[in-house]
Amino acid sequence: MSPGGETAARRTRFRMTDDVIATRARALAGALAESGFARLRVRDGETEIELRRAPRTVPAAAALTSLAAEPERAPDRPPDRAEMVSSDVVGIVRLMRPAIAEGQQLEGDREIAYVETLGIRNPVRSRGGGRVSAVFVTDGQPVEYGQPLFTIER
């Protein structure tokens, strides 16, 4: 094969996963919640993750849970609980217009984005009201299964 092809293969050495986005963001969000810091930025090679916390303090004991994993959560949850909303499909994320922004207050369960998979719209719902404390994705970004999209403080 042509040496050019080989270079092309190396050039695409961009890693979507490698624990970077999915796992690391989840771990960092937990660390941030416990630390008391307002902002956390981690750079590793070409990947940079920045997490910011909304001004209101999340209690140290706040658990970070995946909504995708626990869809049937009771509505009378305790307040001040940060919940991760992650993608349960592989596709392109589409934020609603106007896009959900950090710090935005959501009233009740509503569609906050969708992930397009083979032309099918897979809605992402807030599963209840709360304050959007983090938006991890931009409109049109490819996402994998389990990838964090938003954190919502209840």
Place this chain on the structure above:
Amino acid sequence: MFKKVLIANRGEIALRINRACHELGIATVAIFSDADRQSLHVRHADEAFCVGPGPVARSYLNIPNIISAALISGCDAIHPGYGFLAENARFAEIAADHGLTFIGPKPSVIAAMGDKATAKRIMHDAGVPTTPGSGIVASADEALAIAEKIGFPVLLKATAGGGGKGMRAVAAAADLPTAFATAQAEAEASFKDGRMYVEKLLVNPRHIEVQVIADEHGGAVHLGERDCSVQKPSHQKLIEEAPAPALDPQLRDRLHAVAVKATRAVGYTNAGTLEFLVTGDDFYFMEMNTRIQVEHPVTELIYGVDLVKEQIRIAAGEPLGFTQDDLHPHGHAIEVRVNAEDPDNNFSPAAGTLATVVFPGGPGIRVDTHVYGGAMVPPFYDSLLAKIVAVGRSRESAILRMERALGETRIEGVKTTVDFCREVLANDEFCAGGIGVGWLPAFLARRAAVVS
């Protein structure tokens, strides 16, 4: 040639495909489940997408997520490996519908060969010897009538069957109705297809298969045979070798010629394997696998051909780079499957964390694996940890090399088949060559009797 290939598999075969792609200058996209996040196939690929949780139905069989990963990463082809979606004609069609080249034969050929009764009829019509038997039978009564005609013992087989499911050996007429009902129920439950057929049961035949490869321009060749007669009681292969030992040269030539003829007859393209049962001077077509096989390295080592690269080149529309006259085997190769299984407990699969992992090396040894020290063996998947392959100038030197290599191998944390395979390699009957598929189960029974 393709720019980027999605590898729709996991484990050692995902790494094997990744290596072939990189040698061809093709970028790779891996898929993985939540349980395989730390697996080597994810690290070696240029990009990787998590496609679902551990259970295969939601990850490695999740067609929408896999196709979506291929599209959003800009792939132009998908290599399915073996298992999972490799022989799923629907998946191949869906890939094509989305502009992705499926690296394998045409969906219609996959479908025809995947249905065992259809495959047998097509092969019979193409002049390939098939075991005496029937087409689809409507009832146990009809099965009984055919069994009486061809003579007991017979095998009742589900046309959608595989892995021993939906299959029953029947020794006498009185046992047939019950066996038919249970095999059919099993096939209904496992494959949602209860259609059954009957064939003559051969006693202790050898399992000999022929590797073929064909391009899209009419080129079709064989790459000799492999002997896969060392099979667990579940009919899963454990040790494979090439060429088949103690095989009559004329019988070998006939096998090769029939395989190429059949390949052409079904309009086959890409790499495939025709499996035969051999007894005495006769051989019978069993099935055709429309994919790369686990044991392909033994063929690669004696022919000096990279089968996975050839698969990719052929799918990209290139003609075969060789003719039959260019292909000559050299020496002998043996493969041992290192499985996370307990040979002393019916090869029951084990899961856990691998504490120590040391693989062999040195002259004539090839190791294809995805595991390393500290790696997790998830409970969801096939138990294959590694394939150790030894090549030598003769069968004897390959066996000695393999014994040496297995002696160097250390895997701690789960039970494996390493030490058991060493016992097999040291056995006089195995070393003499030419054993049948009944040999290993009998060996196990003798061994259990000695132990207890």
